[in-house]
Amino acid sequence: xxxxxxxxxxxxxxxxxxxxxxxxxxxxxxxxxxxxxxxxxxxxxxxxxxxxxxxxxxxxxxxxxxxxxxxxxxxxxxxxxxxxxxxxxxxxxxxxxxxxxxxxxxxxxxxx
Amino acid sequence: xxxxxxxxxxxxxxxxxxxxxxxxxxxxxxxxxxxxxxxxxxxxxxxxxxxxxxxxxxxxxxxxxxxxxxxxxxxxxxxxxxxxxxxxxxxxxxxxxxxxxxxxxxxxxxxx
Numbered sequence: 001x002x003x004x005x006x007x008x009x010x011x012x013x014x015x016x017x018x019x020x021x022x023x024x025x026x027x028x029x030x031x032x033x034x035x036x037x038x039x040x041x042x043x044x045x046x047x048x049x050x051x052x053x054x055x056x057x058x059x060x061x062x063x064x065x066x067x068x069x070x071x072x073x074x075x076x077x078x079x080x081x082x083x084x085x086x087x088x089x090x091x092x093x094x095x096x097x098x099x100x101x102x103x104x105x106x107x108x109x110x111x112x
Numbered sequence: 113x114x115x116x117x118x119x120x121x122x123x124x125x126x127x128x129x130x131x132x133x134x135x136x137x138x139x140x141x142x143x144x145x146x147x148x149x150x151x152x153x154x155x156x157x158x159x160x161x162x163x164x165x166x167x168x169x170x171x172x173x174x175x176x177x178x179x180x181x182x183x184x185x186x187x188x189x190x191x192x193x194x195x196x197x198x199x200x201x202x203x204x205x206x207x208x209x210x211x212x213x214x215x216x217x218x219x220x221x222x223x224x
């Protein structure tokens with residue numbers, strides 16, 4: 001069974017600092033990996049989707065990398081802003097299962 | 113605007129009642145999903161539908177039921193058999209099973 005871990009569970013940084021969020025998974029046989037953002041009491045917003053054949057994906061200040069062999073993905077957010085404060089979740093799509101496996105998330109606070 | 117709508121935003125259930133959560137999408141997606149989110153836990157899959165008139169149980173289907181009579185609609189019924197239904201419920205859809213998932217705003221269910 002695919003296990004997805006996100007460490008740390010919470011992170012606080014001053015405005016302007018770059019954010020580095022980690023996601024690890026136990027089974028490297030994946031179809032894709034998706035990063036989401038969740039604001040308190042809201043649904044999930046899809047940030048980036050990385051296919052298993054890709055090494056990274058970029059959107060604006062966000063960059064996500066994928067290393068399947070080591071079971072790791074990293075989400076980088078450049079020049080953080082208070083509006084980046086939210087919980088970030090990663091989810092892995094195993095190649096042999098229709099179900100996404102979610103991590104518990106990292107809650108980020110960006111201090112003004 | 114294309115997207116996923118869920119209603120109601122808040123729902124209160126008395127002991128022994130069945131309640132139905134609505135999920136509608138106008139993205140023309142084939143696949144739809146129901147997840148449950150509890151504090152400190154990752155999202156858990158309740159039910160999944162790949163096409164109209166077909167659905168499969170997820171990891172925590174006991175006490176829940178679904179139907180998929182129309183492509184755009186995937187309602188979830190929380191029955192009285194679900195002993196601990198207080199949670200945040202999220203509906204999602206994707207164009208096909210392994211593609212990027214998009215989420216609705218969620219329904220918070222509380223048992224009185």
